[in-house]
Amino acid sequence: MQFGVLGPVEVVDGGEPVRLPAGRARSLLALLLVEAPRAVTLEALIEQLWVAPPPSSAKAVVHNLVSGLRRAIPGELLVSDRGGYRLSLRDHTVDLALFRQEVEQARRALARGESAAAAALLAGALARWRGPALAGAVEPLVSSVQPVIEAERVAATELRLDAELAIGRYEPVLAGAGALLADHPYRERLYGMRMLALLGLGRRAEALAVFQEAYRCLTDDLGIEPGPQLRRVHQQVLDGGPPLRDHVADRPDSPAARIQLPPPVPRLIGRDELAARMRAALTEDVTAHTVIVLTGLAGVGKSALALYAAHQYGPAFTGGRLYADLRGSRDQPASPHEVLGR
Secondary structure (H helix, E strand, C coil): CCCEEECCCCCEECEEECCCCCCCCHHHHHHHHHCCCCEEEEEHHHHHHHHCCCCCCHHHHHHHHHHHHHHHHHCCCCCCCEEEEEEEECCEECCCCHHHHHHHHHHHHHHHCHHHHHHHHHHHHCCCCCCCCECCCCCHHHHHHHHHHHHHHHHHHHHHHHHHHHHCHHHHHHHHHHHHHCCCCCHHHHHHHHHHHHHHCHHHHHHHHHHHHHHHHHHHEEEEEECHHHHHHHHHHCCCCCCCCHHHCCCCCCCCECCCCCCCCCCCCCCHHHHHHHHHHHCCCCHHHHHCCCCCCCCHHHHHHHHHHHHHHHHCCCCCCCCCCCCCCCCCCCHHHHHHCC
């Protein structure tokens, strides 16, 4: 069977769509597919399926939804596990997992200098999308999980444009970067791609105009100037050099490769004020060396909040997002040499 969340939630068995229960049952299936093969606790399912406060009958309703899905999906794939549920997919596929595998294969191809192969892999990966991720799912699942998956789509599209730029497909890069900038006007990498594509097409004056557009957007809206990578592209256009670029995204030590975050928590409860304070501290001046320390008793959600912030606010830090488990509460904490080496 093929399971899909990159668009409306769907199940296809032998080429035929499986008729799924309507409403929250589809959303429950979507969450289990996103988290597969990990189990999702009953409490987490309730948090994602109802806007707080959930009804007193929520647990019973979830059990009924699970029963309905078990009847609809053959093969006993939905199993109980540690107070919750998980999908035991075995040989079955999920489009999100396949998309991620193909993007990772493309990154490796780019690192080897195989830009045409990477572009083909990324084209196939992006073709798996049938619309907005989790389309038709209920709140709060959509607002908490969908942005994270959609961000992967944007990153993969950028990577495809990088690969096409390397093999001289300037027109598609110009169109693709412009379309992405309409929704993501602060992504400097996209401005750089447009400039290099225009340079490759012999439209140097227009490339310089794109830099001025980026400069105005960043300074007027965010109060920051373009970063060093975009300034290097600007200098390249000024020098009139060829549109070849140092593929920062292609190398294993690139910003694109330096995103080591574990999966985000599905939803935070009772941390809105603290999360807002963290956002202000982290994003008001992304050039500052801001350090935030979260303290509290074990189990209060410090790690969950840190991961939430890293996923939600991290794209402003184009140098990457690192993660280290210091194992401080265990018998053998991680050594500094081990952490720095990784």
